[in-house]
Amino acid sequence: MEKMRENISETWLVLISVILVTAIFAKIILFKLGKEDKRKCRLPPGRRGWPLIGDSINWYNAVASSHPPQFVEEMVKRYGKIFSCSLFGKWAVVSADPSFNRFVMQNEGRLFISSYPKSFRDLVGKNGVITVQGEQQRKLHGIASNMMRLEKLKFHFLNDIQKVMVQTLGNFNNNQVILLQDVCRKVAIHLMVNQLLGVSSESQVNEMAQLFSDFVDGCLSIPINIPGYAYHTAMKARENIISKINKIIEEHRQKGAPMEGSGVLGRLLEEESLPDDAVADFIINLLFAGNETTTKTMLFAVYFLTQCPRAMKQLLEEHSSLRSDSGDELLTWQDYKAMSFTQCVIDETLRLGGIAIWLMREAKEDVQYQDFIIPKGCFVVPFLSAVHLDEKIYSGALDFNPWRWMEHENEEKRNWRSSPFYAPFGGGARFCPGAELARLQIALFLHYFVTTYRWTQMKEDRMSFFPSARLVNGFEICLTRRQDETD
Numbered sequence: 001m002e003k004m005r006e007n008i009s010e011t012w013l014v015l016i017s018v019i020l021v022t023a024i025f026a027k028i029i030l031f032k033l034g035k036e037d038k039r040k041c042r043l044p045p046g047r048r049g050w051p052l053i054g055d056s057i058n059w060y061n062a063v064a065s066s067h068p069p070q071f072v073e074e075m076v077k078r079y080g081k082i083f084s085c086s087l088f089g090k091w092a093v094v095s096a097d098p099s100f101n102r103f104v105m106q107n108e109g110r111l112f113i114s115s116y117p118k119s120f121r122d123l124v125g126k127n128g129v130i131t132v133q134g135e136q137q138r139k140l141h142g143i144a145s146n147m148m149r150l151e152k153l154k155f156h157f158l159n160d161i162q163k164v165m166v167q168t169l170g171n172f173n174n175n176q177v178i179l180l181q182d183v184c185r186k187v188a189i190h191l192m193v194n195q196l197l198g199v200s201s202e203s204q205v206n207e208m209a210q211l212f213s214d215f216v217d218g219c220l221s222i223p224i225n226i227p228g229y230a231y232h233t234a235m236k237a238r239e240n241i242i243s244k245i246n247k248i249i250e251e252h253r254q255k256g257a258p259m260e261g262s263g264v265l266g267r268l269l270e271e272e273s274l275p276d277d278a279v280a281d282f283i284i285n286l287l288f289a290g291n292e293t294t295t296k297t298m299l300f301a302v303y304f305l306t307q308c309p310r311a312m313k314q315l316l317e318e319h320s321s322l323r324s325d326s327g328d329e330l331l332t333w334q335d336y337k338a339m340s341f342t343q344c345v346i347d348e349t350l351r352l353g354g355i356a357i358w359l360m361r362e363a364k365e366d367v368q369y370q371d372f373i374i375p376k377g378c379f380v381v382p383f384l385s386a387v388h389l390d391e392k393i394y395s396g397a398l399d400f401n402p403w404r405w406m407e408h409e410n411e412e413k414r415n416w417r418s419s420p421f422y423a424p425f426g427g428g429a430r431f432c433p434g435a436e437l438a439r440l441q442i443a444l445f446l447h448y449f450v451t452t453y454r455w456t457q458m459k460e461d462r463m464s465f466f467p468s469a470r471l472v473n474g475f476e477i478c479l480t481r482r483q484d485e486t487d
């Protein structure tokens, strides 16, 4: 009997222990699940959309239209300025919020990193500033900023840019019909060949220009590395560009002295000590980052000016007065500094037709921002053009109005280096090191184009921003030389 009682109390003890341990485990699991739930709840509001494709099609339709923030604006109305959706099979946090966009850019490398597919990294190079991270990125970014700072522009770029403009824009005939998009591309590629490599003989420029053009086309194409596809042609162009760069490096070493007019490459070899493969990738990265952006900003500036005769007239007056004042054939740095209305035209073009419509980042860890948690690995997309085209920030946001930048209330907003409301060149550690160079090139392009030609538009056109920024009909115009009109 005693034995039986002992057995019963032992059984109870085991049972109670099992219940207790189970309860504790259940509690821990429930606590964890609760935490997971809370985390899910705190992702910015939004929706998953269709299985797998999510909102990718809506996204594509918007960015391929002439008003890229269309989809973002619809989502903002429903969910607020920071929302989540599913893009390309992954969660994405998209933002039309100026402060959050700034927060993302300022925390580059710490909380967020820029991420690109392998096919793109293979093409632009694994050692270039765009694809590297951390310490290496900071080093290369510093070198790029140094190569293109204001002092260098004054001494190394100002005259060379103008020579390229005269060469590429000077020879159109009266009544010649051109596609301005193609002409701007040619101008930008010649600028790149000349300024990056210091190449100026016509045959060499043409050869390099073809390679550069093939390379840039491949960066914006479907990544299929089989003969016949643009990506494959671009990979071949990359190899050729690298062998040309290596040849120039070799020549430079043999001569042993700084080469006058040897471009960014020559100065890079003189002033920095990068391994040869890093030098080639460095140059190729500048080529990729600077080419399409500059081409399309030149093109869009002329497109907007054509639609706004009052701005065109004021711009022409500014440039005509410069030429008669200086009397010299080439413009000086003072002339450039006196182009105040031109700067407003460039700013307004970048606001309304900014090429970098969004930035692509990934959360490096779970990131807390206000009440939201952005989970590690999630895409984060600061949608710059949604801010630039926000009616609450810019009245008459969809109108081309360069005079807005002269208004006192927009003075701070206009600071493209630090303004949360106007960031056409990005910000933080990846802020565009070519911003000043691009502005100089665009201003000089406008000078030579508007003072040499008058034009009439032959076909209706509209902007589109995907897969690359463009005017869908290439902006067909008929030119008349101004000089011949007055003769």
Ligand code: HEM
Pocket (backbone or CB within 6 Å): 114, 129, 130, 137, 141, 144, 285, 286, 287, 289, 290, 291, 293, 294, 297, 354, 355, 356, 359, 360, 423, 424, 425, 426, 427, 429, 430, 431, 432, 433, 434, 435, 437, 438, 439
């Ligand atoms: C109007 C013309 C241009 C625009 C609108 C523009 C815009 C931008 C933007 C928004 C970024 C930041 C990208 C990001 O954060 O992911 C960027 C980066 C960059 N840009 Fe530009 N850019 C222009 C012209 C140029 C030119 C002419 C060059 C050089 C020749 C250049 C070189 C670069 C480089 C190397 C980076 C990468 C910096 C890094 O990742 O550290 N850009 N640009």
